Amino acid sequence: LGPPSGGEVYDHGETDDGLPYLVMGLLSGDPLDQYLQRRGVLSSDEVVSLSLQIARGLSRAHDFGVVHRDIKPENVFVCRSDDGSPVVKLVDFGIALSPDDPRLTGTGELLGSPRYMAPERFRERAQVTPSSDLYSLGVLMFELLTGRLPFESESITGFILAHLEETPPHVRDLVPTCPPELDRLVFELMAKQTVQRPVDAH
Secondary structure, rough: OOOOOOOOEEEEEOOOOOOEEEOOOOOOEEEEHHHHHOOOOHHHHHHHHHHHHHHOOOOOOHHHOOEOOOOOOOOOOEEEOOOOOOEEEEOOOOOOOEEOOOOOOOOOOOOOOOOOOOOHOOOOOOOOHHHHHHHHHHHHHHHHOOOOOOOOOOOHHHHHHHHOOOHHHHOHOOOOOOOHHHHHHHHHHHHOHHOOOOOOOO
């Protein structure tokens, strides 16, 4: 999902033996994790540009009732427009959850990447909403701006406890040149309670 530049779905159906298929445009570019390895810490302006595009893709998915549930650098693809500017595509909706089709993913399982997952994702029988994607976007933005995750741990359990209990640092604690408004937005996106986050991706 995102602006035009490849990756659009052109056709879909089933093969003669019943296997579903999609025909999509070929993406040319890099996953965001590789893009970051090559570029290093990004400027605030570039983070804003990339993040707005991610939010636009999320808003499209959320408008259709789909929660991605696995926003992380590997699932953000950075293409190039005709003028050379980065164009973002959201990929890998493999564990997405739709209220209209709960069979899209399993239940009672920890699916996703704990380094980027919202606290409510770790609670039993918690309702997963678009706000969970916004939390993951906040973690991703923090990483783009600082070059590190808001929480560090050597174990999955450590990440889970940190997302559940620890207050993340402010971006400006690590990057004093970050604009205060951007710092505040990232901090609000990573709020523990969904009601404290922005209302939606729009």
